[in-house]
Amino acid sequence: MKTNPKPLEYLKWSANFLKLGYYITALPRFSYWGMKLVRPLYVKGENFLNRKLRWSLLTLGAGILPPEEIKAFRYAVKVFSDNMNNAMNADKIGKPVVWVEWILSNEIVGAFDALPFNPETLNVFGNMSGQDIPPQLIEEAESRGFAPEYCSAIKLTAGAYMLGQTPQPTAIIAGSHPCDTNVSGYQGISRLTGAPVFYFDAPYWRNDDSFNYYEKNMWDLVAFLEKSLHQKINWDKLREIVDNENKFNFYLHEICEMMRATPCPSTMISPLFAWVVRELAIGDPNGTEMTRILHGVVKNRYEKGIGVVKKENIRVIWWNPPIAFFTYVFKWMEDEFGAVVVKDFIGDVQVPQVDTSSEKTMIHDLARNHLFLAMARQCHGPVEFITQELEKAIDEYSPDCLIFAGHAGCKHGWGVIGIIKDLLKKRGLPSLFMNMDIMDQRHATEDDIKRWITEFFRSNGFA
């Protein structure tokens, strides 16, 4: 039986390793060759020798992600490491920690003298300590009464806190979207942590009344934080964050647009890496620098008509969030089949820019911006929010097929599976529907996923 970890053990390991990674990737070419040379030691599978390195090395491309991208990723690594270290040392720094749930955004918290922390951090980074860590956290939450049917994201959050792996929050920001797990889960987290929670209430429709309602939520959040943190919001700081965010979103939006090209000039892991930056510390200048460099790399390839893989054989739409314990899937598909994910559910950035000319315009635009974030834009309303995005992707990204990463927690997504299947059939797009849990490999393992994808590509004549 797995023993309980020391307080913050997993987060500390992640932060320290990321810090080390930040220094090593200062020499991207060296990192690239280093990872390439030792590939046989970790690519095939996790063992007791590589368990604390494998996931990280795979996520950094395992020696098949070009040095140009590694150079950009280095800035993200710095964002992750700083965010974790700050949150762990909040007491020493003398700042309150505010948990911001994973599909919300933390600009407003950044405008306070406080540390935003994403309580779902270990859902992804827990894998750095071994791929058996997320299941351990999930089991802890379930054994202490958290609903087994919840999306594993919230069970991981609860389990991590129960095992002392995340810092104590002073306040929490949660929301009603994308699913019932969010509606319900943070009610339990509130009891668990004893921290006050602000709940965003996402409207169902996408019209002026809905946006205005969400904007009122934003103003209520400002009031909540001012009360909970005993501080006033710093509007200049917010402006600085949003300025950075605007650039960040601009670069990513451009990257996603360029990914329509054949051959596709970017790997999907780049926008996804950026998405994790957004989740942890949007507005951090390092995050913006990462996207600026990535933009340059992708634009260069795009203008020269070069693809991210030498021979692009298959163009894939990936629907639903990426697999946290198998982030390498994108590079694996590229390497193994020349299959490039050209559009996905999470990495694709479609948010409007924020007008920073006044406090009102910032809050007004941030409300609209947040409702267009990944998962918010597809999940808070009618099925058309999904089908229209899918149809548009099929029209604009020239896909050969679609992979539906059917996450066990997304009951609302499974609730319209018939409609989605019909749409794909009508559009003649071969599709693979996987039953899995994106954060818990006990449902389907890395090997299962590889096998399904391989069989799918082969049976459709792609490989």
Next chain:
Amino acid sequence: MKTILDETKELASSTCNRYLDEAKKQGRGIIGYFCSYMPEEIIHAAGFVPYRMRAVESKGTTRADAYYSSINCTFVKRCFDKALNGDFAFLDGVIFVNGCDHARRMYDNWRYSKINPSFLYMFFAPHVIREAAYEYFVMECEKLKKAIEENFNISITDKALKESIRLYNEKRRLLAEIYSLRKKKDVPIKASELLGVMLAITAVPVEKAIEILSDVKKFLDGRVVSEPGDLRLFISGGCIEEMDHLELIENCGSVIVADNICMGTRHFLDDVKEGEYPLKAIADRYLSHLSCPRIMNDFDRRFDYLLSVKNEYGIDGAIIEKLKFCDLWGGEIYNYRVEAKKKSVPLLAMERELYGGGAGQIKTRVQAFLEKLRNKQVTDEGLVQAAGSDYKPKI
């Protein structure tokens, strides 16, 4: 001789009934709705009969399974299966609420499958109780009113709304009176019977519902159904529409005397204020009534309700239920467990499928719980922990 409770049981056991047929003949339309957050008054003021959607008489989920998946809830799949089979063909419209993920997706699937009726409407109810939510909810009520007016080419006047509010308040008051009869030591009506009454009165015109409730009230005068040794229970949960299920619990030696269920207290607690701008008064009542876990910032009030009725109704223990794959009630169970332990409220948490059988298993669990409660009654309070592993009976 057939009693009023026999009649309500009969009404509760069928999808459609003669009162709806009569209403149809008289030219009144029928609009189905889901969820306790949907204001019936607006439908009624438009001249329609509000009809609470139900899965009774459902034969399975075969056709709905093509739209939903194996991890979607049985209530929703059964209702939708009925819709696909034409069992709701008597409806002139259906109003959906974003009550939960499974139910809100029925709005999508229903539209997609192009089955009747043509008037399908999504009514948004906020997930929080605060000022901005109230304002938005008033607007949603206004939009619903407008949508009905435009679709059916009618006008809903303030006068009609006020009259509907008056009628529905009357219905709620009668229900409250009947429910409060269960405070007595000798309980005059079982929860299983009361569920039949609830199912009946949400499937007939409100004018008839008031008549039925008045008859039920009269019928209960001097009636006693509880046994001297029965334990008194509180039940909380989402969709409970099987009378058999509650009967099974009560047949184990208990009587359910209070609840927080959709087809129970949530339906009638708190009136709509009369004399105000009607839609604002309606929005105020429907957003602030006894909540279910879809309201994110209201758990304390929900649990306080249990505590408040605990003494008033002499409750020995509480049962909380969820249907499989229900995140909302699954989460509520955790919160209940935490608070029940703190406040020493004995608690049984159960999971089941709607019309899913498993009676033997449920019976065993209820019997064990009741046995534990009986032991508790002869055991020092300090030795008893609600549903805890450290429970040590004294005897």
